[in-house]
Amino acid sequence: MAIRCKMRLENVFAQSWGGAKALFSCIYDSKLAEEDRGFQKATPSGMAEFQIDNPKAAEQLVIGKYYYFDIVEAPNA
Numbered sequence: 001m002a003i004r005c006k007m008r009l010e011n012v013f014a015q016s017w018g019g020a021k022a023l024f025s026c027i028y029d030s031k032l033a034e035e036d037r038g039f040q041k042a043t044p045s046g047m048a049e050f051q052i053d054n055p056k057a058a059e060q061l062v063i064g065k066y067y068y069f070d071i072v073e074a075p076n077a
Contacts, residue, residue: 003071006039007048009063019053022061024069 007024014020026039026046048069052058061067 001073005043005046005048005069005071006036006066007046007069008066009061011063012058012061015051019051020058020061022050022052022058024048024050024067 005026008027010023010025012020012022024047026043
């Protein structure tokens with residue numbers, strides 16, 4: 001089973017320890033794309049917050065851009 005979410009990056013905050021905190025939300029604009037209507041119906045609201053300790057990863061994030069998040073079951077460790 002796989003679940004795909006589409007979220008917008010709301011902000012990125014620098015952390016005192018050197019990393020970054022990225023905040024994403026489920027906010028869609030039906031004028032952007034047809035697929036947004038389906039995402040908005042499935043996940044009308046929601047937030048995701050990630051602490052990132054990888055500068056090369058954090059610098060690729062652009063505030064206001066949309067990103068997909070795939071949820072796929074992982075094997076137990």
